[in-house]
Amino acid sequence: MTMLRAELRADRVTLGYGRRPVVHDVSIDITEGGVGLIGESGSGKTTLARAFLGLLSPISGNIWYGDQTLKKADMRKFRRDVQPVFQAEALDPRMRVGTSIAEALPRAARSRVPDLLEQVGLDPELAGRRPHELSGGQRQRVVIARALAVGPRLLILDEPTSALDVTVQARVLDLLASLDTERLLITHNLAVVERLCRTSHVLFAGRVVESGPTADLLANPAHPYTRALRDAVPKLGGDPPEAKGRTEAVPAATGCPFRLRCPLAVAACEQAPEPRDVQGRQVACHRAEDVLT
Structure with missing residues (x-):
């Protein structure tokens, strides 16, 4: 998919909880090739991701979706186009895998659940199991299948491999790299962002301190x-x-x-x-x- 301009972008956004700002005057375009947000815990990565998902309103500045701010955008279309991929623990432990994925689909399209499981490299027979019956890597793939159910153009991924061992991480990264979607990746893992993101932004204390091509930024940092x-x-x-x-x-x-x-x-x-x-x-x-x- 070729994007002539950023479909989702932050324009001088300041974010906070109550009156205390935690992200300061950040501008980021999510463009073709994947964008990484890098930083330690507390740097503001997840707060910024919440704003990109429309879950947190800026104190100042705007989140733009196409040529409209999120406040004025068609949120039904936005929810189809932009999907979060959380960590595997986000799955409801009481719900069977197939039901969890089907929740995101119209009733008439729920027959697609086996196809979605196959798309992420899982046996369709796993649809009848609950999350605790799956491995960590299988659960993470279920989360990805759930996000893919509505055919999104952009995935917002929050530490999608943090709880996985190295070999399982590699398989999940292979899967994410093969998907025909753009991505915003929130992580502290430099190897993950190097694999999946063409450009990256480094956050410290809610401020972007360095931005640029991921390969250059990691090979020879300037901050x-x-x-x-x-x-x-x-x-x-x-x-x-x-x-x-x-x-x-x-x-x-x-x-x-x-x-x-x-x-x-x-x-x-x-x-x-x-x-x-x-x-x-x-x-x-x-x-x-x-x-x-």
Whole structure:
């Protein structure tokens, strides 16, 4: 599927719960090739995904679907076009697999359940089982089959492989890569985003600190936080990752939010950096050129 422009996008969106903002002035287009949201727990990834699904209204800015904001869009069409893929624990333990998938289908189309199970590599006979009778990988495939039931154009995936072992992860990633849908992937797993997303955005404390082509961003980060995330991934046969900076420090309330944890912080970091172009990426860092190798 070729998308001439972003069908779903955030335009300077600030999000929060009550009066406390947790995502600040974020702009993201979900374009062809998959988009990744990378960051540690509490960085705002899932909050932003909730806004993209229409489950959370922005404090300021807009979520756009085509040429309309979500507030004015045809939500029936939106719900067909955009589907969430949650973790396998989202399945109702009381409901049989086939019933769970059929819930998303019109009554006349419920005969498609066996085909949907086959599409995600499962035996149609599993339709009669309950979630606890399946493996973790099988449950995750059921969640994906349920999302595919309405023929979406875009999947929003929140840590779809986090509870799976490595071999099962590989099979689920193969499945997701083979689907003819666009995707927004929320994850802290850099290998997953590298496999599934052409472009990525790195979030820290609710702010996008680096955006660009995934391959470039992971191979040679331009923000110290992106580099810290990459360097924290253990390498087979290598030395344990070495933490740099104060990894326990909370985000700074003023200036660059990462400065209290950054090993490169200088006096200039007491002023909040504006995103700027650095080797084809948007980077919010005063010292981006010093981070690049």
